[in-house]
Amino acid sequence: GAGVSQSPSNKVTEKGKDVELRCDPISGHTALYWYRQSLGQGLEFLIYFQGNSAPDKSGLPSDRFSAERTGGSVSTLTIQRTQQEDSAVYLCASSLGGGGTKNIQYFGAGTRLSVL
Amino acid sequence: GQNIDQPTEMTATEGAIVQINCTYQTSGFNGLFWYQQHAGEAPTFLSYNVLDGLEEKGRFSSFLSRSKGYSYLLLKELQMKDSASYLCAALNDYKLSFGAGTTVTVRA
Numbered sequence: 001g002a003g004v005s006q007s008p009s010n011k012v013t014e015k016g017k018d019v020e021l022r023c024d025p026i027s028g029h030t031a032l033y034w035y036r037q038s039l040g041q042g043l044e045f046l047i048y049f050q051g052n053s054a055p056d057k058s059g060l061p062s063d064r065f066s067a068e069r070t071g072g073s074v075s076t077l078t079i080q081r082t083q084q085e086d087s088a089v090y091l092c093a094s095s096l097g098g099g100g101t102k103n104i105q106y107f108g109a110g111t112r113l114s115v116l
Numbered sequence: 117g118q119n120i121d122q123p124t125e126m127t128a129t130e131g132a133i134v135q136i137n138c139t140y141q142t143s144g145f146n147g148l149f150w151y152q153q154h155a156g157e158a159p160t161f162l163s164y165n166v167l168d169g170l171e172e173k174g175r176f177s178s179f180l181s182r183s184k185g186y187s188y189l190l191l192k193e194l195q196m197k198d199s200a201s202y203l204c205a206a207l208n209d210y211k212l213s214f215g216a217g218t219t220v221t222v223r224a
Contacts, residue, residue, distance in 0.1 A: 004158070031210065042120065042214040043159075043203070056211065091158070100166070103147065103207055107158040 002026075004108035006092050012114045013082055021077040021111045025094030032075050033105060034067060037089040046090075049075060050097060082115045089113070120215035122204045127221045128194055136189045136218045138204035148180050148187045149212065151203040159203055162189070194222045 005024040013019050025032050034046040045059040049069045060066070064082075069075040079086055089112050093105040119141040128134040140148070147166040151159035165171055165180035165187060177190040191198055201217040 033212075035214075040216065042216040043205075043212075045211055045213070048210055050210075097210075099146075101164060103210070104149075104161055104164055105212060106161065107151075109156075109158040 006108035010112045018080045023075045023092030029094035031095045031097035033093045035091045084115050087115045122215040122218045125219045134191045138187045140206040144208040146207040149205040150189045153201045
């Protein structure tokens with residue numbers, strides 16, 4: 001597609017349920033990133049993929065969070081046993097990867113997760 | 117790690133100029149990004165500075181001083197549609213570290 005696509009745009013779930021968030025990056029972008037944006041705070045890095053590998057998972061807040069990427073394209077972020085503090089906007093970005101302007105990250109519109 | 121500071125809010129009049137400052141402290145640095153984010157929308161790329169100096173792109177300009185750990189985004193001839201949050205981000209290798217964003221309100 002023309003841009004980074006995320007689904008669903010909104011997700012309301014009950015505490016304790018599992019959720020899956022999907023990201024479809026720009027075609028040809030080898031690098032993919034997940035961020036979390038809470039109200040009044042900056043974007044918080046969660047995980048980075050280069051191809052299907054995740055060399056940096058350092059931002060995942062707990063073992064309830066996991067992510068995978070298949071075919072060097074679509075990525076899924078899974079949150080198990082959701083908690084109210086997981087409520088936030090989850091943003092995905094992709095880039096060509098490499099130096100210079102290939103570092104520019106392009107963002108999707110995000111998934112707004114509300115845990116009741 | 118990274119420490120990115122920028123003002124929380126700024127207000128300006130339509131047609132005026134606003135300068136958003138950003139300071140960063142980083143253990144490694146590969147460039148400074150500015151993004152614009154309207155409420156409920158994706159952050160959109162504005163500028164990328166690697167070398168010291170001013171980069172001009174239409175009504176928007178961005179400046180970087182690596183020795184001072186300082187950048188600014190200059191918005192000229194403000195329009196109502198420029199009301200948004202502006203995010204400063206420092207690149208370390210592949211990872212972007214973001215400030216909390218500066219909300220700019222443009223008044224008629």
